[in-house]
Amino acid sequence: MRKVISDVEEKLRTKDYKLTSRRENILQVLIENQDKHLSAEEIYYLVKQRTPDVGLATVYRTLELFSDFAIIHSIDFGDGRKRYELIQAEGEGHHHHHLICLRCGKIQEVTEDLLEDLERRVTQTYNFTITNHQLKIFGYCKACGEK
Amino acid sequence: MRKVISDVEEKLRTKDYKLTSRRENILQVLIENQDKHLSAEEIYYLVKQRTPDVGLATVYRTLELFSDFAIIHSIDFGDGRKRYELIQAEGEGHHHHHLICLRCGKIQEVTEDLLEDLERRVTQTYNFTITNHQLKIFGYCKACGEK
DNA sequence: CTATGTGCAAATCCTTTGCAATCCA
DNA sequence: TGGATTGCAAAGGATTTGCACATAG
Numbered sequence: 054m055r056k057v058i059s060d061v062e063e064k065l066r067t068k069d070y071k072l073t074s075r076r077e078n079i080l081q082v083l084i085e086n087q088d089k090h091l092s093a094e095e096i097y098y099l100v101k102q103r104t105p106d107v108g109l110a111t112v113y114r115t116l117e118l119f120s121d122f123a124i125i126h127s128i129d130f131g132d133g134r135k136r137y138e139l140i141q142a143e144g145e146g147h148h149h150h151h152l153i154c155l156r157c158g159k160i161q162e163v164t165e166d167l168l169e170d171l172e173r174r175v176t177q178t179y180n181f182t183i184t185n186h187q188l189k190i191f192g193y194c195k196a197c198g199e200k
Numbered sequence: 201m202r203k204v205i206s207d208v209e210e211k212l213r214t215k216d217y218k219l220t221s222r223r224e225n226i227l228q229v230l231i232e233n234q235d236k237h238l239s240a241e242e243i244y245y246l247v248k249q250r251t252p253d254v255g256l257a258t259v260y261r262t263l264e265l266f267s268d269f270a271i272i273h274s275i276d277f278g279d280g281r282k283r284y285e286l287i288q289a290e291g292e293g294h295h296h297h298h299l300i301c302l303r304c305g306k307i308q309e310v311t312e313d314l315l316e317d318l319e320r321r322v323t324q325t326y327n328f329t330i331t332n333h334q335l336k337i338f339g340y341c342k343a344c345g346e347k
Numbered sequence: 348c349t350a351t352g353t354g355c356a357a358a359t360c361c362t363t364t365g366c367a368a369t370c371c372a
Numbered sequence: 373t374g375g376a377t378t379g380c381a382a383a384g385g386a387t388t389t390g391c392a393c394a395t396a397g
Contacts, residue, residue, distance in 0.1 A: 127278075129276040129278070131274075131276070152322065152326060152328050154328075161326060163322060165321070167317065167318045168318070168335075170314065171315070172337075174312070174314065175299065175337060179299060179310070179341075179342065180341075180342035181299050181301075181337070181339055181340070181342065181345070182345040183338070183339040184302065184338055184339045185337075185339070186337045186338065187337075188333065188334070188336075189333065189334045190322060190328070190330055190333045191330070191331055191332040191334070192328055192329045192330040192331045192332070193328070193331070194327075195326065198327065198328070198329040
C-alpha cells in the first residue's frame with residue numbers, strides 16, 4: 054500500500070503535480086476497494102467518511118488526473134456512470150475481464166487473459182499498436198442461471 | 201434492406217408494437233449507416249433531414265425499444281454518449297470487435313471473433329451462461345502509429 | 348509569494364419524463 | 373373511439389467549470 058502510494062507520488066511529480074492529502078485520501082479509498090468498481094460518487098462518500106470537507110468536484114478532478122497518469126482507468130458497465138479501477142503494476146494480473154450478470158448485475162472478474170493470440174493477429178493484420186483492451190462478457194451468473 | 205425492415209416489423213408485432221413511419225425512418229438511418237456507430241443525436245439529425253418534424257425524444261424512445269427487442273445494441277467508446285449498432289442476423293458476422301485509436305479516435309472493426317476458446321473456458325470455470333460479449337482494443341491505428 | 352489545488356454553486360451535456368395533441372387499428 | 377405514439381419543454385442525473393479562497397513548496 055505504501056509502495057503504491059509512493060509510486061503514484063513519483064509518477065505525478067514527473068509532471069510537477071503533487072500528491073496532496075486530498076489526493077492521497079482518494080487513492081487510499083481506491084486501494085482499499087480494488088475489487089469493487091466504485092463510481093465517482095461512491096468514492097466521494099467513502100472519502101467523506103474520513104475527511105468530511107471534501108468536495109465532489111475534487112474527486113472528479115482527481116480521478117481525471119489519475120486517469121491521465123494511467124494510475125486508474127474507467128469502465129462503463131452500462132448503468133450510466135463511470136466506474137474506476139486501479140491499474141495493476143506490470144505482471145500482476147495486468148489484464149482481466151468482467152462477467153456481467155444481466156439479471157442481478159453482479160460483476161465477476163476473470164483473471165486469466167487468454168487474448169494473446171487475438172492480439173497478435175490484430176497487431177499483424179491491422180497494423181494496430183495495442184496498448185490496452187477491455188472485454189465485457191454479458192450473460193447469467195451461476196446463481197441466476199440456475200433459476 | 202426491405203427484408204431487415206419486415207423482420208423488425210414482425211419482431212415488434214409479437215409484442216403488439218407497431219413499426220410506425222417514424223420508427224421506420226430511424227431504422228433506415230441505422231441500416232444505411234451500419235458501420236458508423238452513430239450516437240442518438242447523430243441519428244436524430246439524419247432522420248431530421250428527411251422528416252424535419254421528428255423529435256429527439258422519439259429517437260431515444262425508439263432506440264430503447266429497438267434495444268429491448270435486440271435489434272440494436274449500444275456501446276460506449278468513452279466519449280460520454282452511447283453509440284448504436286445494428287445486431288446482425290445469426291451467422292452473419294454476429295460478433296466483432298472494435299479497435300479504438302487513442303490519437304485520432306477512429307474506430308475500426310475486427311470481423312473475426314476468435315473468442316470461442318475463452319468463452320468455453322468461462323462457461324466451464326465460472327458456470328456463467330454467456331449471451332454476448334464486447335471487446336474493445338485501445339491503441340494506435342496504422343496512420344497514427346507511424347508518426 | 349506564486350502557482351497549484353480545492354469547495355461550492357452554477358453550468359453543461361446527455362438522456363428521460365410529463366403532458367397534451369395526434370395517429371392508427 | 374381508445375390506446376399507442378409523438379413533439380415539445382421541463383426535469384433528471386452525471387460530470388465539468390468558474391471563481392474566490394486555501395495551501396504547498
